[in-house]
Amino acid sequence: MHHGGREVARALRAEGVEHAFTLCGGHIQNIYDGCLDEGIRVVDVRHEQTAGHAADGYARVTGRPGVALVTAGPGVTDVVTAAANAHRAGVPMLIIGGAGPTPNQHQGSLQDMDHVELMRPITKWAARVGHRNRVGEYVRMAFRHAMTGVPGPVFLELPLDVLMIGGKEKEAPAPERYRAQHVAAPDPRAVERAAALLAEAERPMLVVGSQLRWSPDRDALARLVERFPVPTFVNGMARGALRPEDPCFFKRTRSWALKKTDLLLLFGTPFDFRMKYGKAVHPEAKVVQVDLDGAVVAHNKEVDVGAVGDTGLFLAGLEAALPERAPTSWLTEVRAEESVKLEAMAVEMASDGDPPNPLRVCAEVARFVEDDSVVVGDGGDFVATAAYTLPVRWPGVWMDPGPLGTLGVGPGYAMAAALARPSARTIIMYGDGSFGLHGLEFEAFARQGIKVVGVVGNDAGWTQILRGQRQIFGEDRVVATKLAHTRYDRVVDACGGRGFWVERCEELRPALEEAFACPEPALVNVKIGASDFRKGAISV
Numbered sequence: 001m002h003h004g005g006r007e008v009a010r011a012l013r014a015e016g017v018e019h020a021f022t023l024c025g026g027h028i029q030n031i032y033d034g035c036l037d038e039g040i041r042v043v044d045v046r047h048e049q050t051a052g053h054a055a056d057g058y059a060r061v062t063g064r065p066g067v068a069l070v071t072a073g074p075g076v077t078d079v080v081t082a083a084a085n086a087h088r089a090g091v092p093m094l095i096i097g098g099a100g101p102t103p104n105q106h107q108g109s110l111q112d113m114d115h116v117e118l119m120r121p122i123t124k125w126a127a128r129v130g131h132r133n134r135v136g137e138y139v140r141m142a143f144r145h146a147m148t149g150v151p152g153p154v155f156l157e158l159p160l161d162v163l164m165i166g167g168k169e170k171e172a173p174a175p176e177r178y179r180a181q182h183v184a185a186p187d188p189r190a191v192e193r194a195a196a197l198l199a200e201a202e203r204p205m206l207v208v209g210s211q212l213r214w215s216p217d218r219d220a221l222a223r224l225v226e227r228f229p230v231p232t233f234v235n236g237m238a239r240g241a242l243r244p245e246d247p248c249f250f251k252r253t254r255s256w257a258l259k260k261t262d263l264l265l266l267f268g269t270p271f272d273f274r275m276k277y278g279k280a281v282h283p284e285a286k287v288v289q290v291d292l293d294g295a296v297v298a299h300n301k302e303v304d305v306g307a308v309g310d311t312g313l314f315l316a317g318l319e320a321a322l323p324e325r326a327p328t329s330w331l332t333e334v335r336a337e338e339s340v341k342l343e344a345m346a347v348e349m350a351s352d353g354d355p356p357n358p359l360r361v362c363a364e365v366a367r368f369v370e371d372d373s374v375v376v377g378d379g380g381d382f383v384a385t386a387a388y389t390l391p392v393r394w395p396g397v398w399m400d401p402g403p404l405g406t407l408g409v410g411p412g413y414a415m416a417a418a419l420a421r422p423s424a425r426t427i428i429m430y431g432d433g434s435f436g437l438h439g440l441e442f443e444a445f446a447r448q449g450i451k452v453v454g455v456v457g458n459d460a461g462w463t464q465i466l467r468g469q470r471q472i473f474g475e476d477r478v479v480a481t482k483l484a485h486t487r488y489d490r491v492v493d494a495c496g497g498r499g500f501w502v503e504r505c506e507e508l509r510p511a512l513e514e515a516f517a518c519p520e521p522a523l524v525n526v527k528i529g530a531s532d533f534r535k536g537a538i539s540v
Contacts, residue, residue: 018039210236221312228323
């Protein structure tokens with residue numbers, strides 16, 4: 001006889017799930033029991049938000065939906081932030097929440113609440129399973145919703161009685177083919193029109209976002225710009241799609257280029273705050289926008305070609321439609337501007353002043369980033385600096401909070417990455433503020449043998465907010481944004497990891513070398529100095 005928890009695990013295993021992230025709760029123990037039978041590792045955390053972020057991170061690293069198991073009531077409410085973050089970022093994951101017994105629904109059983117209505121606005125799909133024989137069917141439906149169209153999180157509520165009731169395996173059949181295996185090809189007319197505009201443009205540019213991560217042809221971008229060189233900017237999960245040494249790869253001149261371009265090709269990136277709601281683009285520039293979500297196309301800005309489609313397949317269509325072309329003077333002009341900005345960075349990256357300049361810290365960490373390394377950004381100002389400095393290239397992965405700006409993602413993302421790719425280095429670049437949200441997850445790392453290396457840029461403040469607060473209200477009105485140079489390294493020591501405290505440049509590289517060499521999870525807590533690199537950046 002199989003109980004409902006075993007049916008959950010059987011359906012998860014059929015999807016290739018190898019890890020499930022959780023914080024224990026009585027309502028979901030039958031799922032743990034099923035996972036033991038199905039060979040799924042149950043990985044526990046110290047806060048359900050981390051379990052949700054780990055499921056999100058697992059999807060980003062593997063390309064398959066991650067799974068979080070949370071208990072009823074506060075277990076579900078604690079995972080809300082992770083669900084909202086994945087929803088905004090377009091990342092597939094399955095959250096399974098426990099619930100009290102069905103006969104006692106709305107009678108006030110322990111941790112009883114309407115989880116489905118809570119989760120509905122921040123997931124692609126949310127449902128309650130009402131019968132043990134339909135458990136596997138609902139799990140399969142959940143994966144179908146998560147992976148069809150724009151990826152995203154889904155939620156299933158599983159009452160205690162449904163998980164505990166036993167039944168025969170044949171009463172709950174498990175079909176093997178239950179969701180689409182292919183994505184729709186781009187409209188050839190849209191590709192033809194976009195290719196014609198690109199061939200005619202004098203100052204074209206590409207901005208490619210996270211949807212490239214989920215494409216069946218992730219290499220199409222590199223092939224296109226090799227054939228038809230265009231200045232290219234990648235963001236989100238598309239980081240690494242072009243190698244840092246690629247002549248078409250740029251990272252410091254996007255705003256400058258947007259003001260000068262006569263053709264913007266925008267893939268999987270909305271005209272949101274990052275694009276100044278469309279106002280960042282030269283007003284006379286033509287625009288091609290491609291997105292999996294038709295509601296995003298032309299939102300906040302008119303476009304000349306709007307297409308619903310897969311980023312990689314559309315880029316491959318452009319590659320096939322365009323002739324080979326030599327680099328243009330426009331590419332040279334953008335490179336010259338990029339070089340000016342990189343030279344200004346290089347001065348601070350080489351600085352020997354104490355405490356270390358944040359750019360110098362990032363430059364030292366960059367020495368330890370290998371081709372398959374996973375780099376997680378969890379913070380504001382220091383992480384924004386790291387994003388411009390650390391050389392991420394596929395098959396490596398860059399992960400950050402994304403457009404919702406959620407702090408605290410670091411431990412969950414890193415946990416998932418280290419488990420999914422145990423041979424690769426996993427690095428968390430921390431702001432000192434964000435470390436405080438889930439720093440005790442280092443206990444979960446140490447206890448379960450999960451190796452990660454964290455680097456804290458410790459400037460004793462929520463600097464991304466403090467800077468704007470000071471500029472707007474004045475120094476005497478700064479409130480709630482200052483911290484202390486807290487010894488977070490000692491927290492990691494107490495949790496069973498290795499902590500290192502750095503105040504001088506000469507201490508930085510030896511500490512990093514030891515942190516990466518030791519078998520335990522490690523944290524290098526660096527007291528950093530001031531920098532003008534982020535001067536003028538206000539986070540609102």
